[in-house]
Amino acid sequence: MREVAIIGAGETKYGEHWEKSLRDLAVEAGLKALEDAGIYAEDIQALFGGNMSAGSFVRQDHVGALIADFTGLAETQIPAFRVEAACASSAAALHAGYLAVASGMYDIVLVGGVEKMTDLPGEMVTDILAGAADREWEVFFGATFPALGAMMARRYMHEFGLTIEQLSLLPVIAHKHGAMNPDAHFQREITLEQVLNAPMVADPLTLMHCSPVSDGGAAVVLAPAEIAKKYTDSPIKIAASTVANDYISLHSRPSLVESPSTTIAGKKAYKMAKKEPKDIDLVEIHDAFSIIALEGLEDLGFAKKGEGIKLAEEGQLYYDGDLPYNVSGGLKAKGHPVGATGVGQVVEIVKHLRNEAGKRQVPDARVGLAHNVGGTMTTSVIHILEVM
């Protein structure tokens, strides 16, 4: 297996892009990544695109071929794949792209992610997103995706005495960072009171514990590490790329307060990258709901089980703290175009490792970790990136 590097990265602004279609968003992100790598579309040998549900959101399938076509690759006849793992679709696509380069099969691979969510009314979006859970044995009975997140939160509060005020610190931190990201969906700070007093979605989670419905695209260009410096002075090594799965339904798991898929993908990633949690300079953690981020921080070894919220209370999670967390704004403030989110997290870390993150730059960042989750922590994908 060869070492793999990211030689280019790009993304669209996340938000409500009424003027842009699925393909517009994907092509914009892809072309930005190609431009950043200083290569032409015809240099690409394969494309892997993450997308959760274009078939339901905009009634478009065959997304791999569509995006390859409109990125200008139709006459190169390259292989193009759409990878789906619910909200972890594009991180899973990155894993596939990573394997494609590491194996020696392809040299230059474009990996992207895209979702166009705002064409539909809210109730339908809620219904489509619930497809990340078990449609027949959870959703059929009325469980929404936030309802499942809320049951995780309620159980965690019951087992560890966490209060809703404590949990609400996480969205406050995310929005503080989002306010510094010109590409974020929500670029404004929020207060603890605003989180607590927001409309209830699924008790105890208010709207402000839940990530928004966003449109967006993100992309990176991969190359073998040994030739990466031909393309850029600052290639970023993919030190680890791991995926793990669990029971799809929350009710099938022994515990609602920890995620075996995150724990196992994390352990494998640390081993692969020869790193420990203390070596990580910044993290992008999947905060579709604040409770998922809290459990994720613990399961990745940044805090003991039941004590993760101390990281927030002690101020460690701010961009200038000991464990800069969701400096992009996270899914909560940067936005959550579900199929784009995983690669978007990686694009953010690349910016920091190249010292190009502007106002929110994490000082001296050399190693970053991205944690992207599909379903109720059913699928976990971890990437550890490192300066070369």
Added chain:
Amino acid sequence: MVVPRFWRERRYRYNLIGTRCPECGTVYFPPRNVCPKCGRKSVGKMEEFQLSGKGKIYSYTIVHQNVLGFKYQRPYVMAIIETPEGPKVTGQIVDVEPEEVHIGMPVKAVFRRIAEDGKAGIIQYGYKFVPDWEEIEKIARP
């Protein structure tokens, strides 16, 4: 929802029938063809298993933003129920004020209308859970 999709699940949904692995004795609901603990040894051997319908609330939420088909039930209580047979089951809690629901509350399954596809669509039935007052009284007066 199309009729066959609903129809093929209804026996298990109407009667809370799961499966049991004869190798390790673990009971599963919903039914599974393969035991995740015993793998190949369980293939072709899984036995149907009838749940009692009794259980306790393991976690719950009050849903304010619904999936399709549940608009007129809002706000409604969803819960994960821990059964004495082993499996946990997701379902609504009804016939009780949402603020009275709590973790550990004894409940039992009842047969109810779940949702409907508009005015002309099929009506979907299945289990919901109601407070098990007999068990609740036993806890209150041991």
